[in-house]
Amino acid sequence: MGVKLGILGLGTVGTGTVQLLQDMVGRNPLLQEIEIYRVGVRSLDKIRNVELPAQVLTTDLAAIVNDPAVDIVVELMGGLEPARSLILKALNHGKHVVTANKAVIARFGAEIFTTANQAGVYVMLEAAVGGGIPVIQPLKQSLSVNRINTVTGIINGTTNYILTRMQTEGSNFSDVLADAQRLGYAEADPTSDVEGLDAADKIAILASLGFGGRINLEDVYCEGIRQVSKTDITYAEKLGFVIKLLAIAKKYTDSSDLSVRVHPTLVPKPHPLASINGVYNAILVEGEPIGQVMFFGPGAGAGATASAVTSDILNLVAVLKTSTANPNPLFTCAHQDYCQIAPITELVTRFYARFLTKDQPGVIGKLGTCFGNYGVSLESVVQTGFQGGLAEIVVVTHDVREGDFRKALAEIKNLEDIDSIPSLLRVL
Numbered sequence: 430m431g432v433k434l435g436i437l438g439l440g441t442v443g444t445g446t447v448q449l450l451q452d453m454v455g456r457n458p459l460l461q462e463i464e465i466y467r468v469g470v471r472s473l474d475k476i477r478n479v480e481l482p483a484q485v486l487t488t489d490l491a492a493i494v495n496d497p498a499v500d501i502v503v504e505l506m507g508g509l510e511p512a513r514s515l516i517l518k519a520l521n522h523g524k525h526v527v528t529a530n531k532a533v534i535a536r537f538g539a540e541i542f543t544t545a546n547q548a549g550v551y552v553m554l555e556a557a558v559g560g561g562i563p564v565i566q567p568l569k570q571s572l573s574v575n576r577i578n579t580v581t582g583i584i585n586g587t588t589n590y591i592l593t594r595m596q597t598e599g600s601n602f603s604d605v606l607a608d609a610q611r612l613g614y615a616e617a618d619p620t621s622d623v624e625g626l627d628a629a630d631k632i633a634i635l636a637s638l639g640f641g642g643r644i645n646l647e648d649v650y651c652e653g654i655r656q657v658s659k660t661d662i663t664y665a666e667k668l669g670f671v672i673k674l675l676a677i678a679k680k681y682t683d684s685s686d687l688s689v690r691v692h693p694t695l696v697p698k699p700h701p702l703a704s705i706n707g708v709y710n711a712i713l714v715e716g717e718p719i720g721q722v723m724f725f726g727p728g729a730g731a732g733a734t735a736s737a738v739t740s741d742i743l744n745l746v747a748v749l750k751t752s753t754a755n756p757n758p759l760f761t762c763a764h765q766d767y768c769q770i771a772p773i774t775e776l777v778t779r780f781y782a783r784f785l786t787k788d789q790p791g792v793i794g795k796l797g798t799c800f801g802n803y804g805v806s807l808e809s810v811v812q813t814g815f816q817g818g819l820a821e822i823v824v825v826t827h828d829v830r831e832g833d834f835r836k837a838l839a840e841i842k843n844l845e846d847i848d849s850i851p852s853l854l855r856v857l
């Protein structure tokens with residue numbers, strides 16, 4: 430008897446997954462055990478890029494997760510509800526679940542994994558982070574004997590695609606976003622990509638796996654890329670950096686607290702993450718004793734994501750074929766305690782800041798004095814441009830406590846010579 434799939438969603442990822450499963454030649458022979466039994470969609474009238482028997486497609490998704498014949502539910506619909514409820518129902522009916530839905534896992538992971546553990550089934554989520562890049566299973570299995578210190582990633586394909594094209598072609602933000610949507614990279618609501626929320630969901634998942642505890646999503650500091658302008662990209666370039674949306678989870682050396690954050694960051698050009706362009710993602714994991722290991726590959730798109738979804742399905746087929754009484758602890762997620770996350774003001778980092786000031790002598794000196802009052806030392810100060818009669822000054826600091834830097838900025842904002850501070854970015 431074949432293993433019966435109930436797939437929820439036939440959009441970009443669902444279609445890619447069905448295409449892969451319908452084209453098995455040259456792939457793992459275990460795939461032949463799989464039957465696409467039901468596929469749930471919102472509309473039966475839409476033209477699809479795959480052919481499926483009429484009785485397979487349905488708009489009754491609840492019937493799929495309740496159907497005793499279904500062995501594995503593959504949730505590829507996205508969004509929070511009804512995805513969360515359908516996943517929980519599937520688990521409660523004793524079905525394994527594969528999902529690409531980082532939004533649901535980052536918010537309801539505790540509830541979902543507890544339900545799965547009680548039901549004695551697995552929830553697999555390789556596609557939820559880094560698209561096609563194998564990173565979830567390596568963190569759960571191959572790297573799990575390491576003490577992880579830092580996970581640093583470019584983990585949103587849409588924003589990396591946008592920033593790359595803004596940098597290399599000087600393209601306009603909204604034109605490139607429209608291309609990312611057309612290519613199937615963006616979320617149904619691309620706000621979550623652009624505002625950094627998708628990357629925050631993903632780093633919460635990676636941090637949970639890497640540091641062995643639950644992560645409260647509200648504790649993850651998050652800034653998106655809307656504030657990144659062509660001007661900043663040009664200045665960064667001149668200073669030897671590229672701007673990337675980084676997601677970082679790092680253990681403080683002197684406490685058990687974590688720093689978990691997403692923000693646009695100036696990355697030095699020689700750094701391995703600086704050369705990750707377009708829809709590609711990369712995740713740099715640092716641990717002991719392994720040192721550094723980097724995972725690189727396509728972070729979004731139909732085929733790449735289908736590869737991750739189908740590898741999870743294949744793992745579950747293998748589980749179903751070799752049924753064991755006890756669950757495999759390397760497949761489950763059983764964290765009970767929450768990781769302690771330090772506030773962003775405690776972060777120690779370098780900063781890039783761009784000021785528009787009146788073109789008067791002594792402005793740079795006044796800036797330097799304010800920074801000095803809070804122990805902020807400057808690595809470089811550049812004054813090259815003018816904008817609308819205002820002088821443009823760019824500074825890069827040495828490492829500073831974010832709280833001290835913000836106090837200095839508050840004082841600087843009150844200086845008569847300062848018009849505005851259009852950009853404030855962290856430097857890796």
Ligand SMILES: NC(=O)C1=CN([C@@H]2O[C@H](COP(=O)(O)OP(=O)(O)OC[C@H]3O[C@@H](n4cnc5c(N)ncnc54)[C@H](OP(=O)(O)O)[C@@H]3O)[C@@H](O)[C@H]2O)C=CC1
Binds near residue numbers: 470530615617729
């Ligand atoms: N796109 C990508 O590159 C990646 C996406 N993901 C994740 O994969 C998931 C799917 O993304 P993607 O394929 O891009 O999304 P799409 O918007 O392209 O597809 C969503 C599918 O789900 C169906 N659907 C959505 N809501 C409902 C509902 N309430 N009832 C019935 N059917 C519903 C839609 O039906 P219909 O077709 O009838 O409208 C559609 O087939 C998301 O969680 C996303 O975050 C993860 C990695 C990469």
Ligand SMILES: N[C@@H](CC=O)C(=O)O
Binds near residue numbers: 585
């Ligand atoms: N919208 C996401 C899709 C993959 O997770 C992205 O752009 O990375």
Ligand code: NA
Binds near residue numbers: 556
């Ligand atoms: Na992945």
